[in-house]
Amino acid sequence: xxQLVESGGGLVQAGGSLRLSCVASGSILKINAxxxxxxxxxxxxxxxxxxxxxxxxxxxxxxxGRFTISRDNAKNTVYLQMNSLKPxxxxxxxxxxxxxxxxxxxxxxxxxxxxxxxVTVSS
Numbered sequence: 001x002x003q004l005v006e007s008g009g010g011l012v013q014a015g016g017s018l019r020l021s022c023v024a025s026g027s028i029l030k031i032n033a034x035x036x037x038x039x040x041x042x043x044x045x046x047x048x049x050x051x052x053x054x055x056x057x058x059x060x061x062x063x064x065g066r067f068t069i070s071r072d073n074a075k076n077t078v079y080l081q082m083n084s085l086k087p088x089x090x091x092x093x094x095x096x097x098x099x100x101x102x103x104x105x106x107x108x109x110x111x112x113x114x115x116x117x118x119v120t121v122s123s
Contacts, residue, residue, distance in 0.1 A: 001103075002026040002112040004095045009117030016121070017083045022095030022114055024076040029107060030100040034071055034078035038091035038119075045094065049080060063089070085121045092116040 008020040024031060035050035049059040049069035057069050068081040078095065095114035100107055 002028060002097060002099050002101060002110075004097055004112055004114035006093070006095045006114040006117040009093060009119045011120045011122065012085055014086055014121055014123050016085050017081070018085065018119060020080040020082070020093055020095075020117060020119075022078045022097075024078075024097050024099065024112070027101045027103060028076065028099050029102055031073075031076060032098045032100065032109070034098075035096045036069065036078070036080045037094045037096055038089075039094070039116075040088075040091040043091075048093070051078060082119070085119075087121045087123045089119060090121050091119060093119050 003025050004022055006022045008018060012018055033050055033052045036048045037045050038048050039045040047060060048063060049067055051057045051069045051071045059067055066084045070079045094116045097112045100109050
């Protein structure tokens, strides 16, 4: 199993910045990709950014130029630097990891989720 613990959310004024962190722990052999999703009230959860084990990244168009995703493989940690925040960025942000793990029956690849952290941007 993999546990993901997020931190860094909060309340910020429009134009401000926040940095989210997510640390993965557990019976991890390899993390293939880590990413951030968000879900605003009444909306579906959407992918914000992802970083793969190769280091390649993808960021959704609505946050390009404002959000940066990065990863520290040694610490099994992913970061989301969010600048020039807008009220429409308000959402619960969830960390996701696709990981190879070991257990009593062998190994498996699965997706894991954090509990979510609230980001609120006031106008």
